[in-house]
Amino acid sequence: MNPYDIAGEATDVLVVGAGPAGLSLAINCRRFGLSVRVIDRHPEPDRTSRALAVWSGSLEALSAVGVAEDIRAEGLTIGRVTVGDGARVLLDEETGVDHAGPFPQPVILPQWRTEQILADRLAALGVRVERGVALVAIDQERDRVFATLHHGEDTPERAVAGFVVGCDGGASAVRHLLEIEAEDFSDPETHVFCDGRIEGPLQPGTLYLWSGEGGSIALSPIDGETWRMTARRQAAPPPAPSGSHPGPDADGAATGEPPPEPPPTREEMQHYLTLSGPPGLSIASVSWLAAYRAGEFVAERYRDGRCYLVGDAAHVLSPTGGQGLNMGIMDAANLAWKLAQIARGRGDVQALADSYEAERRPIAKAVIESSLVRLLAGFAGGIVARTTRDVAVKALSRLAPLRRRMLADLADSAASYREGALAGLRRMVTAGTPTVGERALDAPYHDPETGKAGSLWPLLCGLDARETGKSDGPVHTLLLFGDATATRAIALSVEEFGPAVRIVQLDAVTDPDGEAARRYTVDPGGWVLVRPDQVVGTRGGPLDVGLIDSYAELALRLPEAR
Ligand SMILES: Cc1cc2nc3c(=O)[nH]c(=O)nc-3n(C[C@H](O)[C@H](O)[C@H](O)COP(=O)(O)OP(=O)(O)OC[C@H]3O[C@@H](n4cnc5c(N)ncnc54)[C@H](O)[C@@H]3O)c2cc1C
Structure with a gap:
């Protein structure tokens, strides 16, 4: 008998959270013939700027659900990655060289737009996100999961599902309800973000990873006009000016997260740009400023019975690595087909259920520990890291295969599943x-x-x-x-x-x-x-x-x- 048979009245999969991970999972499950509900506690989609880069591995996964071409058509292709220190260019590499995948180059598209494209695709498959609905309790039985859902002031709903998948972000209610601990990898750090126009000698379509006296920064083009600058906050922030934009975790108090940090001022960002960016750049105008404080962690387990964790619910990575959104999309692709096989009793259902964590958890840890990406980005900070990074970069500039490996690491397309049945x-x-x-x-x-x-x-x-x-x-x-x-x-x-x-x-x-x-x-x-x-x-x-x-x-x- 299949231990994962699903009770007749149950929805096959209840997806908690309509961020990129939840939407990707829902589309995949739907396309594999499962019935799906998607809930999100927020009444409206999040329109703040957050993740930008969609790497090759994610584009491959998204091509399987029919949206990669839309993302590529609308987004901006990153053609080069340039690494520098002060006035020196240490590495200047074309992206996608020798890449045998269908999407050799990464694409930049603001996260809210990627989410919108995914939500449209899901709607075309007959599923609309139920907004203003929060999961507050889970009760697992032999052949189903009862999920208590709050719809605003109304009487709570007791929903029945074959599987519940927590795609509910870093402060995941599903993870907390299942009492799954997190393995911490780094203490919380504050990263500051600025979207705007930058004047100076920047090449279009190029991602800059740069260091200087004040630490390191990343500069990513958003479109033909605007750039995203990311830096690690160096010291206690100046008090927030009144009326400034709240940080992305502004509602953190409701989720048990630490209170939000004040966003940076334009002057703070210019300070980092002058000290640590390519020479001769100045911020001409600003459209978004935010501060985001988080440590990196990976959940101890990705599954408890019929409940799974996907995306930030399972792992929170430093936003400077540019992998958070991408990891969730890849998690979803890995899990969805297995849920469909498990629901039908195909194969060794226990091995399939276990294989999601066995395959994806080591990848999250590897991304966090990826020394090449870390050293190059230099976000560890400090003179030791900077010296080590210089050595690594020098080695890289001589060794083409290593260079390609670094770009493949970033692209997440070289990730391979070495663990599990x-x-x-x-x-x-x-x-x-x-x-x-x-x-x-x-x-x-x-x-x-x-x-x-x-x-x-x-x-x-x-x-x-x-x-x-x-x-x-x-x-x-x-x-x-x-x-x-x-x-x-x-x-x-x-x-x-x-x-x-x-x-x-x-x-x-x-x-x-x-x-x-x-x-x-x-x-x-x-x-x-x-x-x-x-x-x-x-x-x-x-x-x-x-x-x-x-x-x-x-x-x-x-x-x-x-
Ligand atoms: C400022 C900033 C910049 C970033 N930059 C990058 C970047 O450049 N590259 C990158 O890859 N990543 C970046 N990230 C990280 C990226 O945004 C996240 O990794 C990504 O959003 C995770 O997607 P997710 O779907 O797992 O979770 P989320 O996007 O957090 O979505 C979770 C959803 O679950 C809902 N939810 C929560 N609790 C409940 C509940 N109890 N019931 C119902 N719904 C619930 C929430 O409302 C939310 O919509 C950045 C993040 C921030 C904040």
């Missing part, structure tokens, strides 16, 4: 990259009917198969390399899964130059099974039917077929 198959797979747990790659693909040149990526996302949101569930993609006779045994081995495994033959017609085979380092007759979150599930040669079978037991097979 699903990654255990890695031990059985002998050769080839990308290997089990690594991101699948894009490659040229020629339509077998028309011969028209295109890309493999949309097939890996199953985009055409799930547009209505009424699919039969997540779809795995089996890439078969070589002609159909060479891969016949493997093709037959997935017949029992019907539309849950889609076969893509990469032969002389669809891969005429052998580029896909080269990128996947596969010999003729070889194959790669790609998960619904575009991660390699397993791979092998023409006789490795057993590898498919092992994976199917974990993540695909229905109980009656065992």
